[in-house]
Amino acid sequence: MSALQRAQVLAYRFAVHGLAAPESDASTTLATGLQDYPPGRTALLALRLRTGSTDGSPTVLVHSVRAAMHLHDAAELPRLIAALRVDDAGAIPQQSMGPFGGELEASGVSFGAALDEVADAMRSAMGDLAFPTKGELSGAVSPKIDRRLAPWCEGCGADHVQDQLFRLATLQAGLVVDVDNHSPSQFRYRATEFEPADPTASRAELVDNFLTTFGPARPADLASWLGRTPSAAKHWWELVAENLQPVEIDGKEHWARADTLETVESAPAPTGVRLLPPYDPITELADRKLLVPDPAQRRKVWQAAANPGVVLVDGDIAGVWRQKRTRDRLTLRVEAFGKMSARQRRAAQSDADVIADQAGADNADLTFD
Template sequence: MTVKITWARASARRLERQFLDTPAGTGTPVADVVASMLAAHAQVLSAAEVSVGVRAAGRTRTDVRTALWQADGSPASLLKTHGPRGTVHLLPTRELPLWSAALTAIPGTGRFAPDIRLTDAQATEVVAAIADALDGRTLTIDELDEAVVARTGPWAGDRVMPAFQDLWPRWRQVLHRAGQSGALCFGPNRGRKVTYTRPPRFTPLATAEALRTLVRRYLRTYGPATPPDFAKWLAAPGGWATTLFETCAAEGGIEEADFEGTRAWLAAGDTSFPEEPVRGVRLLPYFDAYVIAAQPRETLFPGAAYRRALAGGQAGNYPVLLVDGVVAGVWHQRRRGRRTTVTVEPLGKLSARQERELDERAERVGEVLEARAELVIGKVTSGPHA
């Protein structure tokens, strides 16, 4: 018999499983919190620090940075590298065998013109050159440019790749592939300059095993979900995701569910959900894993929230206020020295209890960022991803 799941129960379980219902206890390793989210978006590191901190009691940005880099600059229990969608994420170092095998198995989209695009052989050569150049070293992007060209040839350095009103060297189009394959990760900044190094060596899981595992973990964290949901989360082709789910179902690793009248999927046997809906307010930062992955988006961003808190339908561009598990406003924080002003724009009236809880949530954001927070309830004037 197909299990029937409501949005309220799915939402409650999703929040519970990634410590948004009750934060992880004091002393929980930062890497365990990141694992519960299936990676933390870290294009802006302070946002990742808040994502982790609001899920872990007592943790601050210092704990995240300590988990990222050892005293000598080498990776520790977390990696900052290219994860889902090719974007920069924090990943547990111990999970590299899984992530590398799964992410490198996703078919590419060939988004560059033929005269710019690297051939498969050239891409493989560049990734190997990056791994060699970063072995035991930490380099800036300019230093890595020189190292890659020296190991491959002038063709890799041709400035033909459009990027931010500039042209980058041809080889950089596979920078994300190098990160996903384990050839590269971020190191500590050198002043204002970003640096890269090489993660610890590892043996990737077998591709089929990695993909099966990732599907089941995704469903345990964000299910019930559909193949298009999974494809959107990974920026993968829809047909590929559908075939992958069919394979997992045939092998007995996942099972069908009725999710508000839609055919969706759960990890096999994982059919227990809370009976009570989630209550309370929460503040989630830019590109938080929950708002990116939880579907359907129209339900997570109901009514006015869909217009106010999304940018062209894309989630994550605004930090969001959750009320009872759905987006009900946006917020922004502006830091000045040891103080930060947290401005929250609710899309509806908050009760006195909710306002008191919101003050506590804002205070917690300040603690994570090691600042004293002041809550202001009013209009957020900053644009998306400000």
């Protein structure tokens, strides 16, 4: 069994995530998706920080992995629809959906049937609604489906499609998200046409993509990324298991794609300073303890809500940053985990300027705590 060091894994991720140069190829990260949260705020920025531009091959923003919004290569949409379909509520962790899935199936409605009914109603509603908001689409769909699929919501004061079911159904309906550039965080749905893909082959391809982007992993890492229970993720893992090779990282067994292992072992040591947005693939496809060994620092990177951006120094997370807009000026406040040299601070300005420009600001100021 090959033995890998943490530094080798971080070097591989830095390279494969397209962070080694300002005009890199983002196809690997687009294959697993760039999370967009809040809508319109993070995915295009993460793409631009890798490629130098948001132009390129067509992309789509959809509720994909964990039913969260992700930016993907548009050509991958049929395979995402096929791979991420959920037929059994037991495949989704309860913390993601609460008791709804179990209660639904106990009432005699399978989750797959519920998903189909809501997706069909969405496609039908899109014939009358041009580019509906989430509220408009939910308002059109909820009265037309089995009432068990649209329980009373105390927070909204209305009966509507359960939220997780709604988001999963948008993907099955082939709906993509268009963000309103003039009103950040506001979005509407748009219908697309797609050819059905094979679910088993699509899932195997998605696991392969995950292992390429993540590097050596364990089934639990796949479960966390997919938003599936460990037992459900194990079925996905088995689709590619014969092509994996065991490796040891800091004394723990992981598995790597056999065809990428040499690349992991020989990845060049990362250099330079990079500023990455909140929910960047570097932090979202991650063994958090491996990526940030210090528990106190880890709590600063991954928070209950509103994660900060992160600072990479030579491939290691060396701090976090948050932004504040004042008219045409964007201030990025960096909290470094250790001392950053004057040279490293100056090197961060390049990404800060990109972040400001993407936000529509004329200038970027960097401050360091």
